[in-house]
Amino acid sequence: MNSEYERNNQVGARRNSSSFGRIERMPPLLVAGYLAMVAITIMFVMLVAAYVSTRVRSGVPTGLHQLPRYFSLSTIVLLVSSYTMGQARRLYAQDDLGSLARCLGATLLLGCIFAGLQLLGWRDLMTQGVLFQGSTSTSSGQFIYLISALHVAHLLGGMLFLLALLLRVTHADRDAVRALVFIRNPYYRRQLQLLGTYWHFIDVLWVALFAVFLFMY
Known part of the structure; x- marks a missing residue:
């Protein structure tokens, strides 16, 4: 009886340890990124x-x-940037740092264009008489400014992360040894994975927000 009880305890302990092991094996960087995206949502x-x-x-x-x-x-610009970002992991897997740098640079440029178009959109709203501190009839327009501005702010956070990674890739691509170290470093692979996931998340988030604006404005 005691031996059977001990075996059951050992089986349960192994199951619990495997569950906790899976959680512990997830890198803290990815955990923090996923939690941040949940909070943003x-x-x-x-x-x-x-x-x-x-x-x-x-x-x-x-x-x-x-x-x-x-x-x-x-x-449209953000959807194109999501495509270019989607090519980054493939280029990293192919050890092609030169193309990876150009891919990240194009994504960064498209992010800047997106932010500029948002500014032009806010100016267009003001010409229509929809002000941030508007009348009661246009009070809902204040949320368009607020929501789109917060989205741009979160995009800019991703762009800073993207710029830092782009500089690292460009620096590593100048030397064969640094390039090999960069490619074999799992930390940079996780950074690229998190950046791609975050960028696609921001893309999907804006498409959902745009759909709400389109049908409710």
Whole structure:
């Protein structure tokens, strides 16, 4: 009886240790990144819910103002940047640091273009009379400024991460030994993985926000 009880305890201990082992094997960098994306998602869900609620309570019919065309253009630009970012892991796996640097540089440039188009979109909103501190009839427009600005802020955070990684790749590509160390370093591989996941997350997030603006504005 005691031996059977001990065997059951050992089996349970091995199961618990394997579960905790899987958690411990996940790099802290990835854990922090995933938790940050969950927190960002919750924040934007709350903001969108407040925007929709304010929009409905205002009683203003949809279509009174036109959503800036720059928002549509910026959506296309961000989708293209998501494609270029998606090529980064393939180029890293092929040990092609030169192409990886160009890929990251193109993604960074597209991110800057997206931010610029957002600024033009805000200017277009102001010309339509939708101000950040507007009247009751345009109070929901304040959320468009707030939500899109927060999205740009989170994109800029990813762009800083992207710039730092781009500089490392460019530096490593200048020397064969540094290139070999960079390619074989799992920390840089995790950084690239997290950056790609975060960039695609920001892309999907904006597409969802744009869809809400498109149908509720």
